[in-house]
Amino acid sequence: MSEQQQHLYLVDGSSYIFRAYHRLPPLTNPEGTPVGAVYGYTTMLWKLADDLDAADGPTHLAVILDKSSHSFRNDIYPEYKANRPDPPDDLRPQFPLIRDATRAFSLPCIEEEGLEADDLIATYAREAQRQGWNVTIVSSDKDLMQLIGEVDGARIDMLDTMKSARIYIPEVEEKFGVKPELVGDVLALMGDSVDNIPGIYGVGPKTASKLIAEHGSLTAALDYAPEMKKSKLKERLLEGRADAEMSRVLVTLKEDCDIPQPIDEMRIEKIPEGPLSAFLEQHGFTSLLRRLGTGGGSPERANNLHPAKAEMEGDTGDDEGNRQAPPEMPAVDRSSYETVQTMDRLQAWAERAIAARIVAVDTETSSLNAMQAELVGISLALGPNDACYIPLAHGGTDLLSETPEQIARDTAIEALKPMLADPSVTKVFQNGKYDLNVLARYDVSVSPIEDTMIVSFDLDAGRGEGMGGGHGMDELSQRHLDHTPLSFKEVCGTGKKQIPFGEVPLDRATEYAAEDADVTWRLYQHLKPRLAIEGGSKVYERVDRPLIPVVAQMEREGIKVDRAQLARLSEEFAKEIGRLEGEIYELAGQEFTVGSPKQLGEILFDKLGYKGGKKGKSGQYSTDQSVLERLAGDDAPIANKVLEWRQLSKLKSTYTDALQEAINPATQRVHTSYSLTGAQTGRLSSTDPNLQNIPIRTAIGRQIREAFVPEQGNLLLAADYSQIELRLAAHMADVDTLKDAFAKGEDIHSRTAKEMFGEVTRDTRARAKTINFAILYGISRWGLAGRLEVEPDEAQDMIDTYFKRFPGIQRYIAETLEIVGERGYSETLFGRKTWFPRIKSKNQAERQGSERAAINAPIQGTSADIIKRAMVRMLPALRSEDLGNVRMLLQVHDELVFELPEGDVAKASQVIERVMVEAALPAVSLDVPLAIDIGTGTSWDAAH
DNA sequence: GAAATCACG
DNA sequence: GACGTACGTGATTTCC
Numbered sequence: 001m002s003e004q005q006q007h008l009y010l011v012d013g014s015s016y017i018f019r020a021y022h023r024l025p026p027l028t029n030p031e032g033t034p035v036g037a038v039y040g041y042t043t044m045l046w047k048l049a050d051d052l053d054a055a056d057g058p059t060h061l062a063v064i065l066d067k068s069s070h071s072f073r074n075d076i077y078p079e080y081k082a083n084r085p086d087p088p089d090d091l092r093p094q095f096p097l098i099r100d101a102t103r104a105f106s107l108p109c110i111e112e113e114g115l116e117a118d119d120l121i122a123t124y125a126r127e128a129q130r131q132g133w134n135v136t137i138v139s140s141d142k143d144l145m146q147l148i149g150e151v152d153g154a155r156i157d158m159l160d161t162m163k164s165a166r167i168y169i170p171e172v173e174e175k176f177g178v179k180p181e182l183v184g185d186v187l188a189l190m191g192d193s194v195d196n197i198p199g200i201y202g203v204g205p206k207t208a209s210k211l212i213a214e215h216g217s218l219t220a221a222l223d224y225a226p227e228m229k230k231s232k233l234k235e236r237l238l239e240g241r242a243d244a245e246m247s248r249v250l251v252t253l254k255e256d257c258d259i260p261q262p263i264d265e266m267r268i269e270k271i272p273e274g275p276l277s278a279f280l281e282q283h284g285f286t287s288l289l290r291r292l293g294t295g296g297g298s299p300e301r302a303n304n305l306h307p308a309k310a311e312m313e314g315d316t317g318d319d320e321g322n323r324q325a326p327p328e329m330p331a332v333d334r335s336s337y338e339t340v341q342t343m344d345r346l347q348a349w350a351e352r353a354i355a356a357r358i359v360a361v362d363t364e365t366s367s368l369n370a371m372q373a374e375l376v377g378i379s380l381a382l383g384p385n386d387a388c389y390i391p392l393a394h395g396g397t398d399l400l401s402e403t404p405e406q407i408a409r410d411t412a413i414e415a416l417k418p419m420l421a422d423p424s425v426t427k428v429f430q431n432g433k434y435d436l437n438v439l440a441r442y443d444v445s446v447s448p449i450e451d452t453m454i455v456s457f458d459l460d461a462g463r464g465e466g467m468g469g470g471h472g473m474d475e476l477s478q479r480h481l482d483h484t485p486l487s488f489k490e491v492c493g494t495g496k497k498q499i500p501f502g503e504v505p506l507d508r509a510t511e512y513a514a515e516d517a518d519v520t521w522r523l524y525q526h527l528k529p530r531l532a533i534e535g536g537s538k539v540y541e542r543v544d545r546p547l548i549p550v551v552a553q554m555e556r557e558g559i560k561v562d563r564a565q566l567a568r569l570s571e572e573f574a575k576e577i578g579r580l581e582g583e584i585y586e587l588a589g590q591e592f593t594v595g596s597p598k599q600l601g602e603i604l605f606d607k608l609g610y611k612g613g614k615k616g617k618s619g620q621y622s623t624d625q626s627v628l629e630r631l632a633g634d635d636a637p638i639a640n641k642v643l644e645w646r647q648l649s650k651l652k653s654t655y656t657d658a659l660q661e662a663i664n665p666a667t668q669r670v671h672t673s674y675s676l677t678g679a680q681t682g683r684l685s686s687t688d689p690n691l692q693n694i695p696i697r698t699a700i701g702r703q704i705r706e707a708f709v710p711e712q713g714n715l716l717l718a719a720d721y722s723q724i725e726l727r728l729a730a731h732m733a734d735v736d737t738l739k740d741a742f743a744k745g746e747d748i749h750s751r752t753a754k755e756m757f758g759e760v761t762r763d764t765r766a767r768a769k770t771i772n773f774a775i776l777y778g779i780s781r782w783g784l785a786g787r788l789e790v791e792p793d794e795a796q797d798m799i800d801t802y803f804k805r806f807p808g809i810q811r812y813i814a815e816t817l818e819i820v821g822e823r824g825y826s827e828t829l830f831g832r833k834t835w836f837p838r839i840k841s842k843n844q845a846e847r848q849g850s851e852r853a854a855i856n857a858p859i860q861g862t863s864a865d866i867i868k869r870a871m872v873r874m875l876p877a878l879r880s881e882d883l884g885n886v887r888m889l890l891q892v893h894d895e896l897v898f899e900l901p902e903g904d905v906a907k908a909s910q911v912i913e914r915v916m917v918e919a920a921l922p923a924v925s926l927d928v929p930l931a932i933d934i935g936t937g938t939s940w941d942a943a944h
Numbered sequence: 945g946a947a948a949t950c951a952c953g
Numbered sequence: 954g955a956c957g958t959a960c961g962t963g964a965t966t967t968c969c
């Protein structure tokens with residue numbers, strides 16, 4: 001080819017600014033206009049312009065914007081995009097500035113009345129392709145992925161600048177399981193809640209791509225439906241055919257729009273600096289301005305963007321002061337990292353860390369379980385691309401190679417200890433609880449620490465889903481740094497081929513490990529300032545951050561379990577399960593897998609002909625507890641046998657077998673791992689094993705609790721908050737009757753029964769209890785009707801009575817929903833936010849689900865805040881009362897479990913009770929007292 | 945890997 | 954008038 005290949009870049013401007021808006025802090029320019037999204041947009045154009053001379057960079061470039069909200073799609077389907085909320089108030093004034101920014105770069109900006117940006121992009125892309133040009137669409141919109149591919153050597157691909165990812169055929173196939181040409185068919189089946197494209201109800205991305213991949217097209221898949229075997233899916237395909245066909249039209253891009261400007265005119269050469277510098281100056285983008293002057297990327301961080309006024313926080317002010325825009329950082333360069341193999345170099349890094357006062361730290365180990373992991377190496381980062389990896393226990397990469405040169409583990413640890421313990425050097429981790437536990441096992445204490453995972457949780461709980469509850473490092477790096485770090489899989493492989501990190505060659509190990517510290521350092525710079533701006537400092541500084549070492553210590557303490565007792569129970573359960581199985585086969589008239597709900601349903605309702613079999617979404621009979629209990633009442637002896645079988649199987653597999661496996665061989669105790677970011681409301685969760693769901697409600701289950709025991713000469717002490725959520729509801733909704741009952745120490749469910757039904761009997765108290773919980777969980781007449789086994793009308797009457805007798809509740813619900821609808825998040829009394837991205841969903845079930853969760857979150861979350869505050873204060877309080885031998889072992893949402901010398905019980909009980917009762921103070925003064933029940937015994941069961 | 949089930953607050 | 958019905962979790966099993 002004689003001529004240079006032309007390459008047209010089409011920038012999807014509209015979708016970009018929405019994403020930029022959500023991931024950047026609310027900056028304003030010197031005039032006070034919000035410009036956060038504009039800033040993001042400007043840096044993105046800058047990056048593209050930087051590629052002008054690159055081999056595959058743009059020769060032509062245009063920005064495409066949405067002009068009107070109405071398009072031909074609305075004529076086909078009036079509901080199209082109907083559930084789009086209005087753009088936020090501080091985004092709206094930024095739209096015109098986007099055009100200004102584009103003009104400042106002297107780039108063409110294209111928009112047409114009645115056409116969506118996607119259609120213009122499709123038209124331009126095809127036009128350029130026809131002329132033999134390459135095309136790159138700068139967007140991450142999945143609809144546009146239909147266009148990807150090559151015609152006569154001219155290819156169309158996509159670039160997601162936020163993730164720095166090229167998207168071509170393999171990426172599309174990975175995402176949709178089909179070639180780009182078939183993406184439209186998949187989209188038509190699955191629908192799109194954002195654009196309000198119906199698709200087929202109940203068909204999601206998985207099912208859609210499977211169907212299209214199997215049948216080759218939407219039409220073929222729909223045509224095949226009548227021949228499918230009977231299933232919910234079949235029904236839905238048959239019923240939803242028209243919806244799918246209309247959706248197919250809606251997702252089809254219009255490739256033959258009239259084009260406002262020929263592509264030849266989009267050629268770009270060098271960006272003239274005059275208009276650009278004027279624009280940058282006007283909006284205070286001084287770091288970019290400086291780069292313009294020096295003509296290159298300098299890592300300069302200072303600029304004078306003004307932060308939007310921080311919310312009133314009443315904070316200690318540790319984060320007050322000048323806030324800066326996200327620092328400009330150079331791209332991650334893995335070749336810049338150092339492998340530290342001599343003591344000289346290690347000393348140099350330790351000294352630099354002390355001088356820097358802040359250092360990101362990451363440990364590499366042999367296991368995800370902190371209580372078993374061997375330390376393999378440590379990485380440090382002091383700035384972007386200023387990071388190192390210190391290998392400590394790397395072996396040869398195969399049998400023939402020698403162990404690489406490295407500092408002995410103990411020597412290196414001793415050299416790092418002063419820095420890690422230095423109170424003036426902040427150590428930043430991503431999930432620091434893990435590193436703290438690993439290091440503690442090598443007798444290293446680390447303080448003070450910061451944790452980017454927790455910072456992210458306190459800013460964005462509820463906003464993302466994914467590993468670490470949306471706060472894992474890879475996800476944060478993608479979201480905030482536009483960078484994909486090397487994944488563990490890439491370095492260590494997966495499945496059978498996986499190797500321990502200690503066998504990764506040092507150059508590769510350094511790239512991975514040092515990058516993790518580098519990314520953590522960058523995330524900290526990016527996220528920490530947001531806490532003060534967005535009002536998260538209080539809960540982070542006073543609750544979650546100080547909690548990290550406390551929970552880490554609880555995990556290390558572990559709890560003793562009586563293995564012999566568990567083994568005895570396992571054996572007993574096994575015998576009983578076997579006996580029940582025989583009886584069940586007898587009653588069924590055949591053998592089958594009792595543990596298979598599918599087979600059980602068929603036996604019960606098809607073979608034995610019991611009435612009332614209801615099939616759920618998947619076309620399968622439901623056989624859960626409530627169904628079996630009803631059958632048992634209708635004189636079906638097999639139902640009771642299955643219920644018993646289920647109970648025992650559950651107890652055996654989940655508890656008596658699994659807990660024996662969980663005993664740590666080194667400590668002979670069970671060490672759970674608490675997730676600090678697992679529950680959106682701020683609660684902890686417990687895994688490996690889960691010690692927050694040990695049986696208590698049945699006598700047979702409680703035998704498992706008997707296996708949780710203290711060491712010789714000690715006792716277990718359990719302290720739990722009595723009715724804490726109802727107390728908080730009484731305070732937060734300001735309900736005098738309830739507050740009065742709590743003040744007088746009455747039984748709250750009895751009082752509710754008296755108010756509701758006039759008299760207190762076993763029955764009315766039980767109903768009242770159900771209603772009280774229903775209120776906490778966000779009530780619906782059908783939900784309550786189901787629980788109380790009454791008609792929905794009657795349930796509605798009870799709700800009305802409840803609202804009348806306890807005025808305040810109804811108002812609390814309405815106010816909470818109004819605020820969450822407005823702001824997108826709920827707040828606890830201590831300022832913890834939980835986001836509800838689906839609160840405005842057009843899908844009623846989805847929206848109502850969010851509403852119920854939003855009613856509950858402030859109550860459940862405040863309760864979590866309170867017990868967390870108690871945990872933070874507990875050990876210092878005990879220590880100051882000379883109770884240093886009391887160990888805090890477990891937290892179960894409203895309960896703390898301790899192990900202590902018998903002689904300490906009386907004194908410790910007082911301290912524990914006081915700390916728990918006063919945990920809300922002084923930040924919040926409740927109108928209701930908090931009450932604590934305390935028990936002690938020689939097992940967890942006996943302590944209740 | 946999803947769905948069903950069931951253990952807890 | 955239909956949707957599918959209480960909030961928040963984690964572990965195990967079966968089945969595709």
